[in-house]
Amino acid sequence: xxxxxxxxxxxxxxxxxxxxxLIKVGFYEAHFTIFQPNSRQHQQFCEDLPxxxxxxxxxxxxxxxxxxxxxxxxxxxxxxxxxxxxNQEDLENIDDLEEQTVFYQPPVKDPDVFAVLxxxxxxxxxxxxxxxxxxxxxxTYKAVFPFETGFTSSDIGDIAKFIVVPSIFLxxxxxxxxxxxxxxxxxxxxxxxxxxxxxxxxxxSTFSQANxxxxxxxxxxxxxxxxxxxxxPITINEIHSWTVLIETTAGATVSGAQxxxxxxxxxxxxxxxxxxRVTDNPDSGVYVIGGMKFHMRGYWEVELKISYRGKTETxxxxxxx
Numbered sequence: 001x002x003x004x005x006x007x008x009x010x011x012x013x014x015x016x017x018x019x020x021x022l023i024k025v026g027f028y029e030a031h032f033t034i035f036q037p038n039s040r041q042h043q044q045f046c047e048d049l050p051x052x053x054x055x056x057x058x059x060x061x062x063x064x065x066x067x068x069x070x071x072x073x074x075x076x077x078x079x080x081x082x083x084x085x086x087n088q089e090d091l092e093n094i095d096d097l098e099e100q101t102v103f104y105q106p107p108v109k110d111p112d113v114f115a116v117l118x119x120x121x122x123x124x125x126x127x128x129x130x131x132x133x134x135x136x137x138x139x140t141y142k143a144v145f146p147f148e149t150g151f152t153s154s155d156i157g158d159i160a161k162f163i164v165v166p167s168i169f170l171x172x173x174x175x176x177x178x179x180x181x182x183x184x185x186x187x188x189x190x191x192x193x194x195x196x197x198x199x200x201x202x203x204x205s206t207f208s209q210a211n212x213x214x215x216x217x218x219x220x221x222x223x224x225x226x227x228x229x230x231x232x233p234i235t236i237n238e239i240h241s242w243t244v245l246i247e248t249t250a251g252a253t254v255s256g257a258q259x260x261x262x263x264x265x266x267x268x269x270x271x272x273x274x275x276x277r278v279t280d281n282p283d284s285g286v287y288v289i290g291g292m293k294f295h296m297r298g299y300w301e302v303e304l305k306i307s308y309r310g311k312t313e314t315x316x317x318x319x320x321x
Contacts, residue, residue, distance in 0.1 A: 014032055014046060014047055014143075014145045020267065021033060021044075021046040021047075022062070023059060023130060023143050023145065024143060025066065025071075025130050025131075025132045025141045025142065025143040026132065026139075026141030026142070026143075027063075027141075028061075028063040028065060028066040028069075028132060028141060029062045029063050029066075030059040030060055030061050030062055030063070030066060030114075031058075031059070031060040031062055031267050031299075032046070032057075032058070032059055033045070033046075033057075033058045033060075034046070034047070034049060034055055034056065034057050034058070035055070035056040035058070036049060036050070036051050036053060036054065036055050036056075037054065037056065038053050038054050039051040039053055042318075047145055047146075047147040048147050048148045048149075048151055049120070049147065049148070049149045049150070049151070050150070050151060051149070051150060052120040052121060052122055052123060052149055052150045053119060053120060054117060054118075054119045054120075055117070055118055055119075055120060055149070056115060056116070056117050057073065057115065057116050057117075057118070057128070058113060058114070058115045059071070059113065059114040059115070059130070060112065060113050060267060060298055060299065061110075061112060061113070061114070062267070062268075066132065067109070067110065067112065068109070068134075069109070069132040069133060069134050069141075070107035070108065070109055070132070070133045070135070071107060071108060071109070071110070071114050071130065071131070071132045071133075072104070072105055072106055072107040072108070072130075072131050072133075073103075073104070073105040073114070073116050073128070073129070073130055073131075074097075074101055074103065074104045074105075074128070074129040074131070075101070075102050075103040075104075075118060075126050075127070075128055075129075076091075076094075076097060076100040076101050076102065076126065076127050076129065077100045077102060077124065077125070077126060077127075078124075078125035078126055078127045078146055079094065079100055080093070080094070080127075082146075083125065083146065084146045084147075084148075085146070086127055086144070086146040087144055088142060088144050091127070091129070091144060102118075102126070103116075103118045107131075107133060112296065112297045112298060113297055113298065120149045120150070122150070123148075123149055123150030123151070124148070124149060124150070125146065125147075125148050126146070126147055126148070126149065127144060127145070127146045127147075128143075128144070128145045128146075128147060129142065129143070129144055130142065130143040214228065214232060215227065215228055216228075216229070216302075216317045216318075216319050217317070218304075218315050218316050218317040218318065219249070219315065220306070220313040220314060220315040221249075221313060222248055222249055222311060222313055223246055223247070223248060223249065223254060223306050223308075223313060223315055224246070224247055224248070224249055225244055225245065225246050225304060225315055225317065226244070226245045227242045227243065227244045227245075227289075227302070227317055228242065228243045228244075229241075229242050229292070230242065230243070234294060234321055236294060236295060236296065236297065236321070237293065237294075237295050238293065239274065239291060239292065239293045240292050240293075241279070241288055241289060241290045241291075241292060242288070242289045242292055242302075243286065243287075243288050243289075244286070244287045244288075244289060244304070245285055245286055246259075246285055246287065246304075246306065247285055253284045253285040254285050254306070254308050255281075255284045255285055256281075256308075257287075257306050257307060257308040258306075258307040258308070259278050259287060259289075259304055259305065259306055259307075260277075260304075260305040261275075261276040261277055261278070261289055261302065261303070261304060261305075262276075262302075262303040262305070263276075263300065263301050263302040263303045263316075263317075264300070264301065265296070265298050265299060265300055265301075266299070266301055267298065267299055268298065272293065272294070273293060273295055274291045274292070274293045275291060276289050276290065276291040276292050276293075276302075277289065277290065277291060278290075279291075294321055296321075297321050298320070298321060299318065299319075299320050299321075300318070300319055300320075300321055301316045301317065301318045302316070302317040302318075303315070303316055303317075304316075304317070
């Protein structure tokens with residue numbers, strides 16, 4: 001699964017609860033995630049960012065009332081001198097907040113998810129400010145979180161993880177897909193090449209329509225899977241099928257496996273409304289899963305329980321809809 005929370009020491013209005021980053025806007029809560037797609041692909045960050053460049057801030061509302069409020073988002077330079085300990089009181093001492101502002105998203109109402117993109121041009125210390133306005137009660141709720149961009153805590157292991165491993169995986173996928181002509185190997189390979197080699201183009205599309213994915217990938221200890229939804233982009237509340245390729249991590253075809261399908265939205269702790277299952281096995285290592293349906297936007301995981309040659313493992317295919 002590519003959506004892996006990273007180690008972090010949250011501060012300010014962001015807290016880490018059971019490996020999930022939450023931002024508290026007054027008494028309202030939202031799941032909080034930052035992506036740096038150009039440099040870190042699908043890796044999630046809670047606050048501090050290892051690189052400069054395009055960064056996507058995502059708030060997935062966990063409180064029903066928050067979707068009724070107008071929410072805005074501001075990033076300012078952290079000139080308080082208090083670093084990661086800066087708070088709301090420090091902001092009140094800033095003479096001209098607009099002068100220190102590097103990004104501002106005006107208030108919007110969104111039923112499920114609030115997302116903004118900002119391109120950090122250089123390293124530095126910043127403060128994020130989320131404001132929610134309740135027009136009915138004339139109350140204002142704020143969350144303040146200081147963070148850094150371009151910090152240097154990454155080691156050589158990160159380089160291997162995010163450069164060498166994707167390159168090897170890409171080579172494997174190209175070989176794998178050309179052997180599977182029945183699922184349109186060439187377009188799939190092109191999509192994957194675009195995914196790894198042209199992240200600017202891919203993520204510009206992803207930001208505007210996060211569910212538009214040609215392929216969804218996942219891996220367990222022994223198996224690797226690549227899925228092509230029959231809908232692209234995936235549409236809410238529309239039943240469709242997925243074509244899934246499965247091989248061992250050593251590259252051997254997984255034929256005749258028993259596969260149970262489940263999944264849901266782990267951040268909301270509920271499952272799928274349908275009961276998807278394998279409906280066809282058109283080629284060696286190729287499985288068609290019918291009955292796929294997703295009823296709301298957010299982060300989903302499709303769970304494949306694969307039983308093959310005496311070994312049973314669970315593999316997750318994670319994606320944002």
